[in-house]
Amino acid sequence: MWEDGLCSPNQLSDQQVPYQGETCIERALTMKGSSEHGETSKAAPLGRGVSKGVSVLDLILRFIAIIGTLASAIAMGTTNETLPFFTQFIRFKAQYSDLPTLTFFVVANSIVCVYLILSLPLSIVHIIRSRAKYSRLLLIFLDAAMLALVTAGASAAAAIVYLAHKGNVRANWLAICQQFDSFCERISGSLIGSFGAMVMLILLILLSAIALARR
């Protein structure tokens, strides 16, 4: 079967080895026919290219999520506003630690930021070696858990920020943003990075699932 000129071993790559029941000439002819349309010779590198593209996109999204969570944690953690007037009894001061929900927000964002930084090497390994299956599964599971954590933190902080802006008539809770202007602006702005990181995490889980389904 290997004696004719079309089937010398150095002309066929190992993906073009004919399977049993087909002669070598038939296989070589079909290879030639389809390579004129560019299908079979491009199918395998195209699949590898798409996988590598998915893994590179995964890495980029991870970087963006890291920046988002880090910025949120820092912006919320450095809030400190003291009003210029004070009475005999209290001094009007606002910090993130005065509201336990905002403390939870800072902690959750820090945890997710550290997790994302630690998962960067795994993501780089996926670019280099596309065959990893168990690590992608682990990554999906941990990404889902971190998505739950960051969503919880961002959403709870958003509820409190809304309360600080609008107050609540029924429960007689006053809107504190009337006095603490820059504190309110800071805590409102720091939510953006966290929600952006949440969207990035959803996209990351999607990409990992598509990469798992493709092999």
Place this chain on the structure above:
Amino acid sequence: MTSESATVIQMDDGRAPVVAAAAPPAPGATAAASSSYATAPTSSSAAEPAAAPRKTSTGGGGLPFLLRSGAGGFRRCLAVIDFLLRVAAFGPTLAAAISTGTADERLSVFTNFFQFHARFDDFPAFTFFLVANAVAAGYLVLSLPFSVVGILRPNKATGVRLLLLICDVVIMALLTAAAAAAAAIVYVAHSGNRRANWVPICFQFHGFCQRTSGSVVATFLAVLVFIVLILMAACAIRRRPS
């Protein structure tokens, strides 16, 4: 199982053998050779080896429907657990939605200006919580048929599983957001806040607070179930190297 005129090539773990006759083939035998399931071979030479594989193809090698080995059996097992978990998660979400929606408490004291009355729509976070729970409950019901497809065709349902995984992720994020927002409001209602001068209202509205706290706990349980569903869908999508 072989006869002297037909060669049986075992494929698919012996469930669906392809009968290739070396003798001059009757039309029924070539029809059986070209299809992978020996459904109705009409030639007499193929009838005898085909009757036994037909029995084994329905029996699956003697194992019951759910316990077949191999990648298909594993996926089928995961799909059954997926279905059961979806049914299990429907309960807490629906209960949380209903219990928040009907949480209405009027106190027996009232002043000249207003009556002490608490309902879920006094707090926008609880409105969002109610809506998100209702959406999640509706989604769980609508995703049951897709889950059943995963049980019936375990090896060919990758696209359906991928769709379910994506929707599960989105709905899980929505539910977590709603539960966390409601939990923040419930926490402030229980403990108040000294710096912002927010009074804890739970001391007066006892029943309302209990109702909403219970709903929040139920929703967090549903979120846990969703995370397990996502993990199982990812396990089932993963292709085995074959």
